[in-house]
Amino acid sequence: MSVLVVGSIALDTVKTPMEEHADLLGGSASYAAVAASFFTDVNMVGVVGDDFPQEHIAFYRERGINLDGLQIVPGKTFRWSGEYFWDLNTRETRSVALNVFEHFNPTLPSSYQETPIILLANIAPSLQSHVLDQARNPRFTIADTMDLWINIAKDDLLALLKRVDMLILNDSEARQLTGQTSLIKAGYEIRKLGPRFVAIKKGEHGCLLFGENAFFSCGAYPLEDIHDPTGAGDCFAGGLAGYLSSLNTDKICFQHLRQAVVYGSVIASYNVEKFSLERLRTLTRDDVAERFEAFHRMSQFELLG
Amino acid sequence: MSVLVVGSIALDTVKTPMEEHADLLGGSASYAAVAASFFTDVNMVGVVGDDFPQEHIAFYRERGINLDGLQIVPGKTFRWSGEYFWDLNTRETRSVALNVFEHFNPTLPSSYQETPIILLANIAPSLQSHVLDQARNPRFTIADTMDLWINIAKDDLLALLKRVDMLILNDSEARQLTGQTSLIKAGYEIRKLGPRFVAIKKGEHGCLLFGENAFFSCGAYPLEDIHDPTGAGDCFAGGLAGYLSSLNTDKICFQHLRQAVVYGSVIASYNVEKFSLERLRTLTRDDVAERFEAFHRMSQFELLG
Numbered sequence: 001m002s003v004l005v006v007g008s009i010a011l012d013t014v015k016t017p018m019e020e021h022a023d024l025l026g027g028s029a030s031y032a033a034v035a036a037s038f039f040t041d042v043n044m045v046g047v048v049g050d051d052f053p054q055e056h057i058a059f060y061r062e063r064g065i066n067l068d069g070l071q072i073v074p075g076k077t078f079r080w081s082g083e084y085f086w087d088l089n090t091r092e093t094r095s096v097a098l099n100v101f102e103h104f105n106p107t108l109p110s111s112y113q114e115t116p117i118i119l120l121a122n123i124a125p126s127l128q129s130h131v132l133d134q135a136r137n138p139r140f141t142i143a144d145t146m147d148l149w150i151n152i153a154k155d156d157l158l159a160l161l162k163r164v165d166m167l168i169l170n171d172s173e174a175r176q177l178t179g180q181t182s183l184i185k186a187g188y189e190i191r192k193l194g195p196r197f198v199a200i201k202k203g204e205h206g207c208l209l210f211g212e213n214a215f216f217s218c219g220a221y222p223l224e225d226i227h228d229p230t231g232a233g234d235c236f237a238g239g240l241a242g243y244l245s246s247l248n249t250d251k252i253c254f255q256h257l258r259q260a261v262v263y264g265s266v267i268a269s270y271n272v273e274k275f276s277l278e279r280l281r282t283l284t285r286d287d288v289a290e291r292f293e294a295f296h297r298m299s300q301f302e303l304l305g
Numbered sequence: 306m307s308v309l310v311v312g313s314i315a316l317d318t319v320k321t322p323m324e325e326h327a328d329l330l331g332g333s334a335s336y337a338a339v340a341a342s343f344f345t346d347v348n349m350v351g352v353v354g355d356d357f358p359q360e361h362i363a364f365y366r367e368r369g370i371n372l373d374g375l376q377i378v379p380g381k382t383f384r385w386s387g388e389y390f391w392d393l394n395t396r397e398t399r400s401v402a403l404n405v406f407e408h409f410n411p412t413l414p415s416s417y418q419e420t421p422i423i424l425l426a427n428i429a430p431s432l433q434s435h436v437l438d439q440a441r442n443p444r445f446t447i448a449d450t451m452d453l454w455i456n457i458a459k460d461d462l463l464a465l466l467k468r469v470d471m472l473i474l475n476d477s478e479a480r481q482l483t484g485q486t487s488l489i490k491a492g493y494e495i496r497k498l499g500p501r502f503v504a505i506k507k508g509e510h511g512c513l514l515f516g517e518n519a520f521f522s523c524g525a526y527p528l529e530d531i532h533d534p535t536g537a538g539d540c541f542a543g544g545l546a547g548y549l550s551s552l553n554t555d556k557i558c559f560q561h562l563r564q565a566v567v568y569g570s571v572i573a574s575y576n577v578e579k580f581s582l583e584r585l586r587t588l589t590r591d592d593v594a595e596r597f598e599a600f601h602r603m604s605q606f607e608l609l610g
Contacts, residue, residue, distance in 0.1 A: 219522025
């Protein structure tokens with residue numbers, strides 16, 4: 001099967017306590033689509049300006065990503081600049097220039113309309129809904145979101161939640177959306193808003209997966225050196241959606257999602273080892289398999305003592 | 306085999322946003338010894354004043370805990386009072402009255418001196434070392450500690466670390482001890498200070514276990530309602546030590562510790578369901594086995610997709 005990935009495409013400037021790099025390939029769709037491409041065919045939807053470097057288009061192509069849905073329009077590409085603090089767990093946006101992204105109207109080419117798995121990477125929930133309006137009989141739909149939309153577009157987000165199978169968000173966003181301090185309560189409460197499955201990302205503490213009377217806890221890979229956390233959440237969502245797509249099943253169940261969450265964590269853990277998408281350029285399926293096994297080793301214990 | 310547990314015995318007053326209770330049975334030795342008693346024979350060392358309620362002594366006895374090392378001396382029992390904030394993750398000490406605990410000199414009765422497993426629950430590291438001085442050929446020694454000792458008795462703590470097989474501490478303490486923000490770096494760095502094994506407790510995020518080229522990540526049980534977090538860390542340590550003791554093995558390895566960490570987490574997760582040690586009064590071995598299986602379910606995934 002194939003997966004549709006819609007989201008932002010950006011040129012990022014990222015500063016950490018150690019390094020600063022400008023004009024990096026970024027955006028939720030870039031990270032998620034490349035992450036998904038390790039598992040399955042990807043149909044990408046996004047917008048860039050006519051200043052968007054050809055080398056990035058070439059990189060998408062190398063990863064086998066279908067770009068029929070990539071709009072290249074006159075003007076400048078979306079630019080984001082952010083700075084991470086000393087522990088790399090918190091960051092501050094330094095500047096945002098929406099540019100051509102301001103009037104992004106995600107449009108599905110007819111070749112995309114029957115894509116069975118849909119990943120609505122982080123963009124405004126109204127745009128995410130607009131993508132669903134154009135999709136025909138998707139089998140499994142996943143939405144990612146962020147604090148901004150909970151703040152300024154909560155009604156749109158709540159409307160979207162009634163239409164998706166799964167929501168991915170981070171711990172502070174789950175607390176913000178529900179008003180619950182307990183992540184366990186928050187996870188189950190978000191399920192009541194619509195999505196059958198909820199994944200709460202906890203950064204260095206891994207993630208939690210909630211289903212109907214089902215719960216899965218996945219640790220984070222024990223990385224000693226993180227260089228750039230940007231896009232980790234998008235890679236998580238992309239790896240997860242890509243793996244689900246590769247299963248070629250009509251019935252995605254909790255057991256599948258356990259593994260999908262681990263594959264998402266694997267891709268995210270590699271991605272933060274270098275700036276931008278640099279680490280994924282050289283990543284292989286063998287690397288993915290190896291770290292999946294490492295995740296297995298670090299979380300397994302015998303049932304009988 | 307049996308386990309020696311030394312630590313504090315206290316009468317606690319605990320306030321949460323919901324409730325307040327006074328004169329509760331508490332202290333690191335109380336929690337750890339009762340937790341260990343679900344798995345093995347326990348030899349307890351501690352001190353109380355002549356005001357210590359007889360019912361608490363009776364409770365220790367009901368749990369089969371050997372009290373030959375319990376000193377009952379003229380004066381008042383150690384009293385601690387603390388308040389938890391709205392998220393139950395942070396607390397403030399409201400008052401401490403050391404009373405008879407101020408001059409506690411832990412002494413091992415001859416019947417205790419060859420106890421194979423030793424748990425040095427949270428007390429001053431000099432006292433923990435003093436207990437080791439009296440022990441004969443222990444097979445496995447575990448120390449718990451807290452921020453206070455890193456602040457005021459770091460040299461004593463560093464001296465102790467060279468003598469124990471395992472250190473248990475929480476995430477902020479691991480960062481404080483090593484100056485590392487990464488818990489992964491902190492865990493491996495603490496190993497270089499002496500202990501072959503290190504467990505870093507992360508509260509609602511579970512715990513991390515470090516060994517020689519070995520790493521294990523254990524999630525926290527998905528409790529929706531926590532009533533009193535007091536003693537969770539002590540129960541974790543006690544359950545872990547008790548389980549190791551029950552193995553009756555001379556060679557404790559990483560594989561054993563994975564399970565021990567889960568058993569510790571199981572007891573801790575039950576303990577926080579009620580104030581003080583109330584939940585452990587009615588806990589059964591079947592309950593323990595049931596939640597151990599739940600931990601297994603929530604962390605397992607298939608290696609092959």
